Amino acid sequence: MAMELAxxxxxxxxxxxxPDSTFGYITSGVREANQFGIDRGCTILPYxxxxxxxxxxxxxxxxxxxxxxxLVLVExxxxxxxxxxxxxxxxxxxxxxxxxxxxxxxxxxEGAVDDVAAIGAAAMGAGNVHxxxxxxxxxLIAPFTSDRSRWGFAHSNVxxxxxxxxxxxxxxxQSAVALCRTDVLDAxxxxxxxxxxxxxxxxxSGSPGVFLWYALARSGTAGLARNAWRALDTxxxxxxxxxxxxxxxxxxGSSIVVSFDRPAxxxxxxxxxTTAGSRAAVTTVGHVTKDLIDxxxxxxxxxxxxxxx
Numbered sequence: 001m002a003m004e005l006a007x008x009x010x011x012x013x014x015x016x017x018x019p020d021s022t023f024g025y026i027t028s029g030v031r032e033a034n035q036f037g038i039d040r041g042c043t044i045l046p047y048x049x050x051x052x053x054x055x056x057x058x059x060x061x062x063x064x065x066x067x068x069x070x071l072v073l074v075e076x077x078x079x080x081x082x083x084x085x086x087x088x089x090x091x092x093x094x095x096x097x098x099x100x101x102x103x104x105x106x107x108x109x110e111g112a113v114d115d116v117a118a119i120g121a122a123a124m125g126a127g128n129v130h131x132x133x134x135x136x137x138x139x140l141i142a143p144f145t146s147d148r149s150r151w152g153f154a155h156s157n158v159x160x161x162x163x164x165x166x167x168x169x170x171x172x173x174q175s176a177v178a179l180c181r182t183d184v185l186d187a188x189x190x191x192x193x194x195x196x197x198x199x200x201x202x203x204x205s206g207s208p209g210v211f212l213w214y215a216l217a218r219s220g221t222a223g224l225a226r227n228a229w230r231a232l233d234t235x236x237x238x239x240x241x242x243x244x245x246x247x248x249x250x251x252x253g254s255s256i257v258v259s260f261d262r263p264a265x266x267x268x269x270x271x272x273x274t275t276a277g278s279r280a281a282v283t284t285v286g287h288v289t290k291d292l293i294d295x296x297x298x299x300x301x302x303x304x305x306x307x308x309x
Contacts, residue, residue: 001206003213010216011177014143014224015135015152015161022153024179025199026208030136030164031059033176034102036200037160038063040184041100041130044159048098048126051090053082053114055107057134069100079252080112080259084122094126101131103158105151106138108274109281110250111257113138120157130184131157136164136176137257137283144228145254159184166208168227169215170286175208227286231256234284234293241297245304256284263300271296 008024027033034057038050049070052060064071075086082103091099101123103114116131123129133152135142140163142151152161160180166173178200185198219227235251238258242249247260262268262280274281282288282296 001209004206004209007209007212007216008177008179011163011165012153012179014221015139015163015179016149017153017161017179017181021182022179023182023185023198024177026204026212027176027178027199028201028204029174030057030162030176031062032200033136033162033164033178034059034132034134035063035066036178037132037134037162037180038069038100038102039067039200040160040180041132042067042069044184045098045100045128045130048100048128048130049094050100050102051087051123052102053104053107055080055110055112056102056104057108057136060102060134076112080107080110082114082119084115084118087119088122088125091123091126096127098128098130099123099126101129103131103133104137105133105135105142106255106257108137108257108283109276109279110259111137111252111255111281111283113252113255116151116155116158120155129157130159131155133158133161136162136167138255139163140165140168140224141228141231141254141256144225145232147254153179153181165212165216167285168224168231169212169219171208171211171215173208173211175212177212231284231286231288234288234290237290238282238284238288238293241293245297245300247300258282258284264303267299267303270299 009019012019012022049072050064051072053074075083077083163177166175235256239249239251242260249260251258259281
């Protein structure tokens, strides 16, 4: 479909890729987009383990389980990103079988960004390395920050990327986009019009392609940039507001994820917060405005006041 091809080519460019040497398609959601990238790595490295940080999205574990691949969890450093020393230690035991490493651009709970250049160096002890980039949170933020020239396919070790533009654009249906370099495809599926289907899902609805194409065409690059800057500004505003409540907020650099001390469970459920242990997070995608942050903080303040009386 022409619209799907246009979406893939445009997002490949935003990801510092060459549209002429990038394959991609619109998937049913984040899990399929991540599974496609991990599958590409496991296809070219058939004996490799899958590595990801302990803070990675839960879809990574599900993908490894479905593919019957061993998943190796890498500890996180103080920033919440993948710890390079631990990754290096783990990869040195791989006996040259290679490594499929999932790096994250914005972890779900802390918004941390894994250092892709460092991952390539740390994982070399395993042999050949395929890095899949889970950019489903930060993929439409990074191109409009100071990291724009250094992210995505700018790193030669990055073979595949998962994006989730529907969350930033506010589309009425779930979808995601899977991208990979054409040289990590099977020889008989090297292009968008190839006779063999390299997708995970095979036959699929064309509706998400139409909606994505329209939303991207309507926003344009300038509109996407404004969306990204607004989201970053709202994240900073949320962090300041939560700090006034004493909830120890953390927001990393160019991240739209704000982590903070977990409020009452009913508040977590009402606002659909990402939670783990004693921490919760809010992600400032399109529908999360400063007015909503104000309402959210008033709800927490009222709940805290009730428990103090």
